[in-house]
Amino acid sequence: MQTKKISGKVRDLSRRRFMSGAAGLAVAFTIVPSHVLGGPRRVPPSEKLNIAGVGIGGRGAGDLDEVGSENIVALCDVDDRYAAGVFKRYPKAKKYHDFRVMLDKEKNIDAVVIATPDHTHAVVAATAIKMGKHVYCEKPLAHSIYEVRKLTEAAREAGVATQLGNQGQASEETRLACEFIWDGAIGPVREVHSWCNRPISPRGIDRPKETPPVPETLNWDLWLGPAPQRPYHPCYLPFSWRGWWDFGSGVLGDIGCHQLVSIFRALKLGYPTSVEACSSGVNSETAPLASIIRYDFPAREGMPPVKLSWYDGGLMPARPKELEEGLRFGNADENLYIGDKGKMLGHRLLPEARSKEYGRPPRVLPRSPGHHKEWINACKGGEPAGSNFDLAGPLTEVVLLGNVALRMGQQLYEKGLKLYYDGPNMKVTNLPEANKYIRNEYREGWTL
Amino acid sequence: MKDNEKPKQTKNSKLSRRDFMGAAAAVAAFTIVPRHVLGGPRQIPPSEKVNIAGVGIGGQGGADLRELSSQNIVALCDVDFRHASGTFKRYPNAKQYKDFREMLDKEDKNIDGVVVGTPDHLHAIVSMAAIKRDKHVYCEKPLTHTVLEAKMLAEAAREHKVATQMGNQGQASEETRLTCETIWDGAIGQVREVHVWTDRPLNGIDKWYWPQGVDRPKGEDPIPDTLDWDLWVGPAPMRPYVGNRTYNPFVWRGWWDFGTGALGDIGCHSIDPVFRALKLGYPTSVEACCTLVNDETYPVASRVSYEFPARGDMAPVTLHWYDGGMKPHRPPELEDGRKWDTNGKLYVGDKGKMLGCRLIPESRQREYGKPPQKLERSPGHYKEWVIACKGGKPAGSNFPDHAGILAQVVLMGNIALRPALKQKLLSTKLFWDAEQFKFTNLPEANQYLTKEYRQGWSL
Numbered sequence: 085m086q087t088k089k090i091s092g093k094v095r096d097l098s099r100r101r102f103m104s105g106a107a108g109l110a111v112a113f114t115i116v117p118s119h120v121l122g123g124p125r126r127v128p129p130s131e132k133l134n135i136a137g138v139g140i141g142g143r144g145a146g147d148l149d150e151v152g153s154e155n156i157v158a159l160c161d162v163d164d165r166y167a168a169g170v171f172k173r174y175p176k177a178k179k180y181h182d183f184r185v186m187l188d189k190e191k192n193i194d195a196v197v198i199a200t201p202d203h204t205h206a207v208v209a210a211t212a213i214k215m216g217k218h219v220y221c222e223k224p225l226a227h228s229i230y231e232v233r234k235l236t237e238a239a240r241e242a243g244v245a246t247q248l249g250n251q252g253q254a255s256e257e258t259r260l261a262c263e264f265i266w267d268g269a270i271g272p273v274r275e276v277h278s279w280c281n282r283p284i285s286p287r288g289i290d291r292p293k294e295t296p297p298v299p300e301t302l303n304w305d306l307w308l309g310p311a312p313q314r315p316y317h318p319c320y321l322p323f324s325w326r327g328w329w330d331f332g333s334g335v336l337g338d339i340g341c342h343q344l345v346s347i348f349r350a351l352k353l354g355y356p357t358s359v360e361a362c363s364s365g366v367n368s369e370t371a372p373l374a375s376i377i378r379y380d381f382p383a384r385e386g387m388p389p390v391k392l393s394w395y396d397g398g399l400m401p402a403r404p405k406e407l408e409e410g411l412r413f414g415n416a417d418e419n420l421y422i423g424d425k426g427k428m429l430g431h432r433l434l435p436e437a438r439s440k441e442y443g444r445p446p447r448v449l450p451r452s453p454g455h456h457k458e459w460i461n462a463c464k465g466g467e468p469a470g471s472n473f474d475l476a477g478p479l480t481e482v483v484l485l486g487n488v489a490l491r492m493g494q495q496l497y498e499k500g501l502k503l504y505y506d507g508p509n510m511k512v513t514n515l516p517e518a519n520k521y522i523r524n525e526y527r528e529g530w531t532l
Numbered sequence: 533m534k535d536n537e538k539p540k541q542t543k544n545s546k547l548s549r550r551d552f553m554g555a556a557a558a559v560a561a562f563t564i565v566p567r568h569v570l571g572g573p574r575q576i577p578p579s580e581k582v583n584i585a586g587v588g589i590g591g592q593g594g595a596d597l598r599e600l601s602s603q604n605i606v607a608l609c610d611v612d613f614r615h616a617s618g619t620f621k622r623y624p625n626a627k628q629y630k631d632f633r634e635m636l637d638k639e640d641k642n643i644d645g646v647v648v649g650t651p652d653h654l655h656a657i658v659s660m661a662a663i664k665r666d667k668h669v670y671c672e673k674p675l676t677h678t679v680l681e682a683k684m685l686a687e688a689a690r691e692h693k694v695a696t697q698m699g700n701q702g703q704a705s706e707e708t709r710l711t712c713e714t715i716w717d718g719a720i721g722q723v724r725e726v727h728v729w730t731d732r733p734l735n736g737i738d739k740w741y742w743p744q745g746v747d748r749p750k751g752e753d754p755i756p757d758t759l760d761w762d763l764w765v766g767p768a769p770m771r772p773y774v775g776n777r778t779y780n781p782f783v784w785r786g787w788w789d790f791g792t793g794a795l796g797d798i799g800c801h802s803i804d805p806v807f808r809a810l811k812l813g814y815p816t817s818v819e820a821c822c823t824l825v826n827d828e829t830y831p832v833a834s835r836v837s838y839e840f841p842a843r844g845d846m847a848p849v850t851l852h853w854y855d856g857g858m859k860p861h862r863p864p865e866l867e868d869g870r871k872w873d874t875n876g877k878l879y880v881g882d883k884g885k886m887l888g889c890r891l892i893p894e895s896r897q898r899e900y901g902k903p904p905q906k907l908e909r910s911p912g913h914y915k916e917w918v919i920a921c922k923g924g925k926p927a928g929s930n931f932p933d934h935a936g937i938l939a940q941v942v943l944m945g946n947i948a949l950r951p952a953l954k955q956k957l958l959s960t961k962l963f964w965d966a967e968q969f970k971f972t973n974l975p976e977a978n979q980y981l982t983k984e985y986r987q988g989w990s991l
């Protein structure tokens with residue numbers, strides 16, 4: 085774990101300053117007083133948090149391990165078979181299928197860890213937040229831009245501690261990337277590329293016609309949650325929901341919040357002015373096998389406008405001339421910053437000689453005690469976690485905006501446009517039809 | 533023809549398979565085939581017609597013959613009589629054949645020129661057989677299936693002094709000439725970066741011209757009576773026939789053994805003006821990235837990047853190719869409301885940009901007007917070839933001067949996509965040594981400059 089290596093000693097910049105610097109948004113970071121009635125329970129550092137997990141079979145299990153120093157008091161999953169191992173690991177925790185029932189019955193819950201499929205993040209998180217629970221939610225924060233915004237506002241309002249599951253944000257690498265750029269190591273950055281070779285589940289496919297029976301161990305209706313009704317099929321779960329628009333958010337949604345966080349912080353990005361997308365074919369059911377999403381960001385605080393290109397499915401930019409032969413230009417996941425005075429791959433200046441000559445940038449950012457630990461500290465009254473929703477929200481919105489461009493690809497093509505975006509108002513300004521993807525409709529019985 | 537039967541050898545097939553493979557493996561010590569003892573191409577006065585035979589006539593080959601129907605279509609050859617039936621009917625006086633070797637044997641005296649519209653894996657075999665008999669050749673793009681084949685065809689065509697033309701019609705267009713003249717006039721300054729893209733194999737947003745990124749189907753279907761599968765497979769390794777438009781017609785493009793993917797299909801069209809305007813030759817390096825790729829079919833989408841050295845007073849330039857729906861960043865110079873098309877060419881110069889043959893934004897083009905006309909206009913792509921067959925000037929995409937090198941460079945891009953090289957190519961590009969005709973830094977890449985021919989087949 086990279087977070088284990090991180091020393092937490094040097095804090096020459098307060099967390100707050102780092103956050104607002106990193107956010108770079110016109111978001112007025114209002115300090116909301118604790119909720120008058122209730123609000124989160126005050127948990128002193130000496131006490132343990134009572135944590136509940138929702139969606140525990142996959143990534144949720146890993147998250148619970150990371151917060152296992154606290155009390156895991158309740159577990160909820162709609163898939164008994166998939167969750168069986170985790171249920172066994174915490175024999176004292178109460179078991180539930182429906183998170184609403186769990187939150188109703190278990191009055192002692194301080195905090196909730198959410199790792200359901202993307203399409204249920206928001207309904208679970210919003211319910212927990214409104215009850216004054218702290219929330220750790222897997223990435224992407226939610227399934228639509230509207231949901232993200234609502235969650236961000238709700239968390240701020242409720243004064244709960246939040247953290248998005250993009251662990252890399254706590255890493256030394258992310259800090260070094262910021263410090264290099266801010267030190268001017270590669271000059272002003274006008275172009276940045278980010279890529280990931282996923283997907284690892286099927287894409288570009290149509291909805292299956294067969295309707296096999298729902299396994300007895302699965303509550304399909306709850307799994308669907310707010311998504312439109314459709315017959316059960318094993319092609320959706322576990323994990324492979326990522327490719328389906330109704331449930332997941334494609335590779336960009338899966339990995340973008342991990343990988344773009346360094347870029348967001350280092351370049352102090354907010355909302356883009358425009359976005360365009362191309363892909364290996366996109367249908368109304370699933371995300372494409374491969375895509376390139378290109379964002380244009382305006383100038384920010386002494387930084388020039390910058391183009392950000394995201395690639396997935398195995399695509400990536402051309403190998404930079406500065407990278408020496410024999411050094412890997414991997415297709416797995418990487419960020420390449422192109423500045424007026426040089427290039428940086430991840431947090432490594434190119435070429436190697438330049439990196440050696442430069443050494444380390446001055447350390448201006450505090451180091452993290454660990455991504456999950458940040459959240460626990462925040463739950464106990466410490467400073468906000470590094471990917472609290474005020475920061476993770478805008479990042480996720482921008483990530484999800486890429487999918488809007490992807491899904492509007494044909495219309496944008498026919499009209500000869502890229503998508504112009506008004507971030508603060510969550511509106512596509514030049515193609516009103518696109519706004520249907522900003523906010524998704526909920527199945528009857530479900531609200532945010 | 534069965535696998536174990538001896539191939540019919542023409543008198544001139546001096547190059548044994550072993551020679552060929554040896555050449556490919558290393559320095560291409562490739563024997564120059566001596567001029568045919570008996571003659572060279574027949575002298576055809578402009579007043580006479582060219583006697584043309586078509587090989588592979590069901591698809592684009594049929595369209596090519598229509599364009600040449602002012603000449604005599606004397607013989608037709610196809611291994612798929614059902615696919616070819618329309619073309620057979622259109623030329624009732626033409627003799628019909630299944631095997632091009634038999635046709636060339638029997639009709640040798642009646643044929644002046646051969647139009648080759650077979651799948652890619654047969655282009656070189658058919659074209660070379662024709663050239664060795666001193667027949668003029670019109671061959672569909674890409675010129676060949678492998679880099680070495682393109683080089684050898686170009687050399688053989690020069691040696692035999694036959695008239696040749698590759699089927700990249702756009703080369704004859706006004707647009708291609710305007711592209712050259714605009715760039716040569718310095719309208720966008722030095723060009724250091726060019727982007728060329730196609731949506732193929734994708735067709736629109738969710739349909740496919742042909743599949744890529746798929747595996748070989750299991751099982752086998754009965755071969756239709758109307759198809760000679762053995763001849764269709766030709767020099768490729770034998771595999772079971774599968775129907776349902778798995779390999780034929782047309783969709784062979786996606787299979788490594790038969791086609792050359794989107795790059796091979798479209799590259800010779802759309803990279804042609806780039807080649808001419810920027811006076812390109814061999815690149816110094818090639819690299820690529822793509823979606824998952826296997827040994828059966830080309831990937832669903834890819835990017836291939838070539839670096840070319842300085843040429844005369846032109847700066848080094850990088851050419852980026854995209855397919856499968858991928859495109860470069862829409863340039864800010866392109867006005868809102870103008871399509872960022874599914875197929876295109878973007879030239880990035882020190883002093884401006886050009887999309888296709890027009891400067892962007894459009895106001896810049898209007899201000900600039902037309903470049904000085906320096907290039908001769910074409911009488912038409914097919915007409916060029918007919919004129920050349922009758923002793924006129926060489927066609928614009930003749931093999932020795934243009935199509936040979938263009939096809940070689942296009943096909944090199946596919947080598948950078950080979951799955952077996954993928955891991956190593958994450959740590960380097962492929963560096964090309966034009967003089968030695970090989971990649972210098974990854975010897976195993978050189979095997980893909982050529983291919984093994986099934987027993988009984990040779991160039």
